[in-house]
Every structure is written in structure tokens, then in C-alpha cells.
Amino acid sequence: MHDIGKIGTPDHVLKKAGPLTDEERAVMKQHPEMGAKILSSSRVPVFRLAAEVALTHHERFDGTGYPKGLSGEAIPLCGRITAVADFYDALTMDRVYRPAFSAEKALEMLVELRGTAFDPVVVDAFVDNIATLDALRLQITRDRPTFSDLIDAA
Numbered sequence: 106m107h108d109i110g111k112i113g114t115p116d117h118v119l120k121k122a123g124p125l126t127d128e129e130r131a132v133m134k135q136h137p138e139m140g141a142k143i144l145s146s147s148r149v150p151v152f153r154l155a156a157e158v159a160l161t162h163h164e165r166f167d168g169t170g171y172p173k174g175l176s177g178e179a180i181p182l183c184g185r186i187t188a189v190a191d192f193y194d195a196l197t198m199d200r201v202y203r204p205a206f207s208a209e210k211a212l213e214m215l216v217e218l219r220g221t222a223f224d225p226v227v228v229d230a231f232v233d234n235i236a237t238l239d240a241l242r243l244q245i246t247r248d249r250p251t252f253s254d255l256i257d258a259a
């Protein structure tokens with residue numbers, strides 16, 4: 106849900122196998138605000154929280170992220186947590202432009218960005234609980250309904 110704003114990003118940018126141009130990168134960087142706009146119209150508290158996550162998950166702890174360049178604890182905790190989880194999740198999945206990294210390599214890359222891209226407290230908590238988090242991800246992936254399941258249930 107944090108990337109729901111990508112619904113407004115053209116496929117030629119989303120699915121591009123090579124590096125993005127400056128113009129394409131600028132288009133991609135619109136997805137946090139687009140997602141927040143979509144989700145913040147809800148009065149349901151979990152969707153309002155999701156709007157905050159969508160808006161802040163590309164901020165960086167050192168202030169070099171986007172869209173607002175927030176730093177440190179000015180970034181809502183939900184955004185700081187999602188940034189770490191999103192980074193690890195992305196690295197450990199195949200992409201059109203590269204195969205998945207191993208969990209060990211992804212954790213190593215995460216720790217390298219402790220205190221620059223990511224909140225050190227969140228990184229430490231993530232690393233300390235990685236076995237539980239990996240088990241949860243596996244369970245969620247395994248139990249996720251397919252599109253056919255949803256259609257059959259309707």
C-alpha cells in the first residue's frame with residue numbers, strides 16, 4: 106500500500122530495465138505524494154496511517170530523501186520503519202534489472218546505510234528480529250489470496 110501512488114506512474118518508467126533518466130526519476134519521485142493524496146481522503150484511521158507511510162517512506166534519515174527532505178525524527182516513525190522494510194524487501198526480490206540478493210547480503214547493505222539513509226534504532230531492531238520478520242513475510246506471501254480467490258469469493 107505504501108507504493109499505491111505508483112498507479113499514476115507510466116509503465117515505461119516503472120518497468121524500465123535500465124537506469125532512469127533525470128526526467129523519468131522526477132516522475133517516479135511523485136509517487137509518495139500521489140499515494141498520500143489517494144489514501145488521505147479516507148476517514149478510516151488505518152488508511153490515514155497508510156497515507157503518512159506513503160508520503161514519508163522515501164525520506165532518508167540524513168535529510169537527503171524525498172519528497173520533503175525531512176531528517177531524523179522529523180520523519181514519522183511509520184515512514185522510518187517502512188523505509189527499512191522496503192529496502193530489504195526490494196533487495197531480496199528479483200527485479201527486471203537484477204536478480205535477488207541473498208538475505209545475508211541484503212542485511213549487510215542495510216547495515217552499511219545505518220545512520221545515513223536509515224534510522225539506526227530501526228535498523229538495529231530489524232536486524233535483531235530478522236528471523237521473525239522473514240518467517241512473517243513467508244507466511245504472508247504463502248497465505249496471500251490470488252486474484253482468482255478474490256473473484257470466487259465475490
Ligand SMILES: [Fe+2]
Pocket residue numbers: 107108136162163
Ligand atoms: Fe516507494
